[in-house]
Amino acid sequence: MAELLHRLGTFAARRAWAVVIAWIALLALAGGGFALGFKGLSSSFDIPGTASGEVIAELEDTLPDFSGASGTVVFTTDDGAALTDAQREEISALVATAGDLPDVSDVIDPFDAEQELADQRAEVESGRAQLDDARAQTDAGRAQLEAGRAQLEDAQAQLDAGRAQLEAGRAQAQGQGLPTGQLDAQLAQLDAQQAQLDAGLAELDAQQAQLEDGEATLAEQEAQLERGAELLSYADGIRVVSEDGATALVSVSFTEPRLELPESSKQAVMDHFTAEPIDGVEVSFSTDISQGVPQILGVGEAVGVAIAGIVLVVVLGSLLAAAFPIVTALTGVAIGALATLSFSGVVQMASVTPILGVMLGLAVGIDYSLFILYRHRRQLLQGAEVVESIGLANGTAGNAVVFAGTTVIVALLALNVTGIPFLGLMGTAGAASVLIAVLIAVTLTPALLGLAGRRVLGRRARARLARAASAEAGSSRQRPRGRAVQPMSTVRAVTTTLLAVVLLLVVAIPAMSMRLGLPDGGSEAEDSPAYRAYTATEEAFGEGLNGPLLVTASLPEGLDDPAVQDAQLAVARELAAQEDVVAVAPVAIAEDSSLAAFQVVPAEGPNSASTERLVRDLRSLPPVDGDIDLGVAGQAAINIDISEGLADVLPLYLAVVVGLSFLIMVMVFRSILVPLLATGGFVLSLFATFGAVTAVFQWGWLGDLFGIHNPGPILSFLPVILVGILFGLAMDYQLFLATGMREAYVHGASARLAVAQGFRAGRTVVIAAALIMISVFGGFVTSESVIIKSMGFGLALGVLLDAIVVRMLLVPAVMHLLGRSAWWLPRWLDRIIPNVDVEGAALERRHPPHAAV
Known part of the structure; x- marks a missing residue:
């Protein structure tokens, strides 16, 4: 790889304009693809197969309007x-x-809607009044019926008494042989009266049956009215x-x-x-x-790039040289962003997808170009010929750039193992941007250096070389850079290790209470329409109306209308009985009565702990009445589903990223303990970053300084993003520092002296690279979008903690304490792993940097 990069750098330096024109053509091609393929971005996030997603799918089939x-x-x-x-x-x-x-x-x-609700309430009251009137009439009719029945019963008693007398007289007359005709006529008259009396009783029975039917109808209407009134009462808070x-x-x-x-x-x-x-x-x-697509680049980002430019000028001592990394990084960002957006018409793309590519493209693009340029500048100061120096810098520092970029690309591509489409796409787009940054660093940077010649050194350095180039070069070759370096003391190493670990652990404490979610209107900029709408709704109607829940109820088959209403009422009662529920309103029912939908207004907003608890409680409820299953959707439910989905895949993702990168580092450093130390330091800095992010964005510490006016949960996919990006960048710094240490150790320095020499050789460029990344990422903290702000803050702070505290303090101290054991590798493993010459020592032996002076 080193020899190939050496040839590539030499070719680019000698055919500079061809390389420059080729990249301009690629930029134009990406622009054309953007013009033809860009179809817009989505400001929403989702994870397939979640509980809320299943509810939405059920609504699409049964209640598509909702x-x-x-x-x-x-x-x-x-x-x-x-x-x-x-x-x-x-x-x-x-x-x-x-x-x-x-x-x-x-x-x-x-x-x-308010008038309709008022009319419904008035209808309930009017219905109650009508039912009261009807019941009063029914009671009066029953009283009349009872009075008539009493009269008929009295008449029946009199009739029975008269019939008894006549029957007695007739029997007596028959016994005495007297005629009974008159008595028979009287009895016939009584039979006629009996028939009239029976008809009256039958009429009274019919009236009573009719009255009882009316009372049953009134009872049913009253029950239906009370069910409706009860349902309406649960919606009083809406x-x-x-x-x-x-x-x-x-x-x-x-x-x-x-x-x-x-x-x-x-x-x-x-x-x-x-x-x-x-x-x-x-x-x-x-x-x-x-909530639309956030602005990718703004004033803050421009200031971050400007600060990076100042760092480059200080490190490189030349405006021209400082401009090269920025030009190459911007070129790579433009190509990567335009190419990514060109596919927005083919795949659904979240608004943060190109933002991640821009962040990484700017940061690693500047850094990777700086590494090659810094090596080339050092060789020129030693008197090397320009083209040969460019090739050698590309074969040594460029080789390290390729391996460093590989770790970042592996970490980003591993986002696809999460099974979450928008995260996988973000990782792929970010990996593409890093790949472009690597390709530009090893091709366009050498081309620009070839065009610049010795002007990258600045006027003073060029004048000094012109006066005593050969003598200075000879002096450089005879004076090893590490001769004046002394190893740190063991006491200092122990103290540094303890202080660094304690500092990181203390900063990580808030991470223990981290809550995940997605931003709501209360998290937006104070002058944004979303924030004004959120606060106005909260003040006028309560916070819960900013994030109502949508609850579905699967009803049993074959229910008639009263049974359906009873089922709705049973569900509403169950929902209203839950803690932190302000109001419940039935909003729809399917035509086949198989599904009912309810709006549930929680006591607090969608990102509150109480609403999150409410969603979990609702999902854990047993079926209502034994056969009515509930489903929960809405912003709070979606937030929980996304957060849980990401939390579930985080261990797998971390294992894949760390495992693959560990194998790469074992090949690079030919050691077991150095990769373990690098990984352990990363874990400390990662959790410290989580802690700081939690303290600022969730607890509100220093909120005014960072524009956090309404603290809330941490962006749900931020931990995964931070794991991937920060691990890749941490390994970059580990690579550039530890390869120098290994190079010194391999060349005969003692283990502890090699640590000091490698640290001295790489500290300037690593500190500069870290400052550049912090500046670029920090520029995104000024964004009005809380998503971009939190990502920028997490990445900037993560780089600060890992590069300065871990790589510059903790790693050298621990490696000093480990001594020779730091480079231990089992013999069987030493035989089977390939020899990866990242530092390009073999290349330097074949192409001495001063051979062409």
């Missing part, structure tokens, strides 16, 4: 007074014309117009799911409701509508 994305438009008066009739009419007019917007399925007028009348919520439903909803459709909604401002009314939008 499976699409939805958002809220918030109207608030400037002075806090109630909305006037004119303002209400203007809002209603906007709502009425919003239904024709692209991908919009329904827009609910808040004033109509409003769309505030009690003071100053705030109104317009609900917008889309036909497309949130992951497939184009940004243009969201923008169309915002444009529609802001095109004609309403006097005295401010309009804002929930994150479901207003």
Whole structure:
């Protein structure tokens, strides 16, 4: 590899313009691909196969109107007074014309909704009054019926008494032989009266049956009314117009799911409701509508690059030389970002996908070019010929760059083992950016150095070389750089080790309470529409309405309408009985009555611990009434699913990344303990980074300094991203420091002296590289997007802790204590692993740096 890179660097230096034109052509090709293939980015995240995803899929099949994305438009008066009739009419007019917007399925007028709710409550009261009147009439009818039955019973008693007398008289007459005709006539008259009496009784029985049927109907109607009233009572906490009348919520439903909803459709909604401002009314939008693709580059990022430029000028001593790493990095970033975005029409791409590539492309692009340029500059100062020096720098430092880039690429590509599409795509895009940065470093950097010649040294250095080039070169060759270096003392090594470990452990303490989630409107910039909508909704309606849950209930087959209502009521009772539930409202039921949907308003926002606990409690409930299974969706549920999915794959991902990189380091360093030390130091710095991120973004420490006005959970996929990127970068610094130590050890220095010599040889470029990365990553902390801000902060702090505390303090100290055992490798393993000459010692023997002077 070293010899190949030497030839490549020599070729690029001699055919500089051809190489430059080739990269310009690639940039143009990437730009053309972007123009043809860019189809927009998504601001949403999802993990397939989650519990909330299954609920959404069920809704798509059964209640498609509720499976699409939805958002809220918030109207608030400037002075806090109630909305006037004119303002209400203007809002209603906007709502009425919003239904024709692209991908919009329904827009609910808040004033109509409030009136409908009020009408429903009035209907309940009116129904109760009507039922009371009907029951009073029924009671009166029953009283009359009872009175009539009493009269008939009295008449029956009199009739029975008369019949008894006549029967007695007839029997007596027959016994005396007297005629009975008159008595028979009287008995016949009594039979006629009996028939009339029986008819009256039958009529009374019919009236009683009718009355009982009416009472049963009244009881059923009363039960149905009470069920409806009870269901309505659970929704008392849900409003769309505030009690003071100053705030109104317009609900917008889309036909497309949130992951497939184009940004243009969201923008169309915002444009529609802001095109004609309403006097005295401010309009804002929930994150479901207003959260678009964040700005990738801004002032902060430019300042970070400028600081990196200052570091380069200090290290290289030349404006021209300092410009080369920045030019090559920007070229690589442009090609990587444009090429990545070109595939947005083929695969669904999250908005943070190109951002990760930009972050890494800038940071490693500058660093990798710096490593080669720094080696070339040192060789020129020793009197080497330009082209040969470029080739040698490319074969030595460039070889290390290739291996360093490989560790980063392995760590990023390993994101695909998580099985999470958007993370795998982020890792692939980031790996592509790093690969481009490596290719540019070993081709375009040598080409630019070839064009610059000795001007990369600066005027003073060139003048000094012109006066005494050969003498200075000879002096350089005769004076080994490490001769004046002395190993650190053992006491210093022990003290440094203890202090570094204690510092990292203390900083890592907050990580024990880390909570994961996705940002909500309260985390956005204070002047953003999403933050205004979030705070206005919280103040007017309560925090829970910013993240209501959608609960589905699978109903048994064959239920009639009353049974369906009973099932809805049973579910609503169960939901309302849960702690931290403010309101429950049935929102829909399938045509075949197989699925019912409910809106559940929690007491706090979607990222709160109580809402997270509520989601878990709801999912752990047994089937309602033994046969009604519940499902939970909504922002809080999606956050939990994504966080749990990422937490589940993190151990596997860490094992893959560390395992593969460990094998690479064993080949590079031909040691077991050095890779173990490198990995252990990384784990310490990683958890310290987690702790600092938790303290700032979750606890709010130094929040004002970093623009964190509303602390909340840590971005759910940030730990995985930090593991991948920081491990790759940590191994970069380990590689550039430890290879120098190994080189000195192999060339005969004692183990402890080799540590000091290798540290002295690599400290300047490693510190410069770390400062550059910290500057570039730190520039992203100024972003208004909390996603970009947290990623920039975590990466910048992670590089600071790992490069300075671990690589510059802990690793040299521990290696000093290990002594010769640091380079121990079993003989059987030494025989089977390939000999990877990362430092290019063999190449230097074949191509001495001063041979062409």
